[in-house]
Amino acid sequence: MQELIGTGVALVTPFSDDKSVDYDALERLVNFQIEEGVDYLVVLGTTGEPATLTLEEQEKVKARIIEVNAGRLPLVLGVGGNNTMAIVSTLKTMDLSSYMAILSVSPYYNKPTQEGIYQHFKAISEASPLPIIVYNVPGRTAQNMVPSTVLRLANDFKNIVAIKEAAGDLEQAKEIIANKPKDFLVISGDDMIALPMTLAGGSGVISVIGQGLPKDFSELIRFGLKGESKAAYEIQQKLEKSIDLIFEEGNPAGIKSLLKNFDICNDEVRLPLLKATTELQQKIQDFIKAY
Numbered sequence: 484m485q486e487l488i489g490t491g492v493a494l495v496t497p498f499s500d501d502k503s504v505d506y507d508a509l510e511r512l513v514n515f516q517i518e519e520g521v522d523y524l525v526v527l528g529t530t531g532e533p534a535t536l537t538l539e540e541q542e543k544v545k546a547r548i549i550e551v552n553a554g555r556l557p558l559v560l561g562v563g564g565n566n567t568m569a570i571v572s573t574l575k576t577m578d579l580s581s582y583m584a585i586l587s588v589s590p591y592y593n594k595p596t597q598e599g600i601y602q603h604f605k606a607i608s609e610a611s612p613l614p615i616i617v618y619n620v621p622g623r624t625a626q627n628m629v630p631s632t633v634l635r636l637a638n639d640f641k642n643i644v645a646i647k648e649a650a651g652d653l654e655q656a657k658e659i660i661a662n663k664p665k666d667f668l669v670i671s672g673d674d675m676i677a678l679p680m681t682l683a684g685g686s687g688v689i690s691v692i693g694q695g696l697p698k699d700f701s702e703l704i705r706f707g708l709k710g711e712s713k714a715a716y717e718i719q720q721k722l723e724k725s726i727d728l729i730f731e732e733g734n735p736a737g738i739k740s741l742l743k744n745f746d747i748c749n750d751e752v753r754l755p756l757l758k759a760t761t762e763l764q765q766k767i768q769d770f771i772k773a774y
Contacts, residue, residue, distance in 0.1 A: 484614060484644045486557040486583055487668055488708065489522030489687045490701040492694040493530035495735045496544055497748030504540050506547050508748035512694070513551040515747055519697035523557040524548065525586055525689055529623065530735045533561060535753040549581045559689075563588035563618065567603045571610040584614040586647060586689070591624040597632045608640040615642055616689075620649040620672060630658045637667040647672040647689050653679055660684040674700075674726045678719050681707035691734055692726050695741040696774075721774070728767050732759055740767050 494516075497508035516524060526548050527533045533541060545560070552558060562577075562585045564570055570587070579585070590603055604617055617636060621627040627650055636643050648656045649672025656676075660669050660683055668686040671677035677688035681704060693700040699718055706715035729737030739750040740759040744767065750758045759767070 484584070484666070484668060486523055487559075487616070487645055487670065487686065490693050490697070490704045491523040491525050491559065491670070491687070491689040492516055492521050492697065493525040493528035493689055493691060494548070494694060495739055495742070495748065496527075496531045496533075496536065497739075497742075498751040498753065499749060500751060502751060502753055504536070504544060505748060506543070509544065509547050510551045511747050512742070513548055515745075516694055516697055517552070517555050520701045521556070521693060521697045522687070522701065523559060523583075524552065525559045525561065526582075528561040528586055528689070529588065529620075530691055530738070531561065532735065532753060532756070535756075545581075557583045559584045559586050559616065561586050561588075565590040565593045567606050571606050574607065574610040574612070579613050582613060584616055584644070585611060586616045586618055588618040588620060589624050589626065589628050591626075594624075594626050597629060600626070600628055600632055601635060604636050604643065605640065608636075608642055611642060613642070614644040615640075616645040616647055616668075616670065617643060618647040618649070618672065620647075622649070622651070630655060630662070633659050634662055637664050644668060645670055645686070648680070648685075649673050651676065653683070656680050656685065657683050675723070678703060678707050678715050682710065682712055682715070691738050692722065692729055692741075695729065695738050695745075696722055696725060725767075725770055725774070728763065728770060731766075732757075732763050737763065737767070740764050741771070744768060744771050 497505040499505045560582045619628040645668035671680040671688040703718040736759045743750040
């Protein structure tokens with residue numbers, strides 16, 4: 484799965500002032516990523532606010548991204564949730580021909596045991612016609628996928644090819660890297676530790692800040708993959724503050740505020756999320772001017 488090595492970005496869904504989907508801004512966003520050098524795009528990940536999109540809107544967002552991308556970059560589709568059978572049904576009926584993999588988050592809210600998580604992804608593996616990136620983000624799901632569960636899935640199912648690891652725990656990531664099957668990829672889901680995880684043997688990142696500063700963040704990861712730590716850390720130090728800022732009031736409010744400064748899209752989000760406060764918007768503007 485060489486296409487998954489490098490920098491992927493979890494695209495936001497731009498909204499107009501009236502909260503409707505802004506498809507023209509979505510087109511600008513996709514072109515910006517491609518022109519600035521990211522390696523692949525993640526469609527309708529959690530950063531894309533799919534939980535607040537209607538099914539019709541989700542289909543239109545997917546169609547517009549596919550149209551604008553025009554085969555230029557590999558696409559990964561977010562297909563996850565806490566209803567296992569619903570995901571299985573979706574995978575058996577959805578047209579996935581435009582995607583090279585799916586990204587599936589560990590079940591949230593239900594708080595299953597490790598065996599429950601394993602059985603969840605076993606069912607998804609058996610239903611999916613595409614390779615699967617499992618997604619561990621305990622800050623949102625309320626349950627960590629421990630390394631033994633990840634490694635069990637990696638060894639038992641050939642189409643489970645990677646993990647997006649966003650526990651924020653470098654030692655946990657290193658444990659998976661040290662014991663994984665040779666071709667299994669460990670992808671950072673945490674922008675702040677994406678570089679050290681990559682230098683430790685990871686395969687890059689699925690990033691949020693990467694879509695706001697795609698050229699430099701992609702370059703950082705490329706240096707990391709080549710083991711050129713000095714050059715990579717020089718970029719990291721330059722953009723590190725931006726990572727703190729975009730998550731200060733939650734995702735994707737911060738990254739949308741940053742993108743607004745580049746005239747890519749508006750900063751609107753949908754309830755229950757709120758857009759960045761005036762204070763945070765000013766901090767982001769100040770960072771961009773200095774950057």
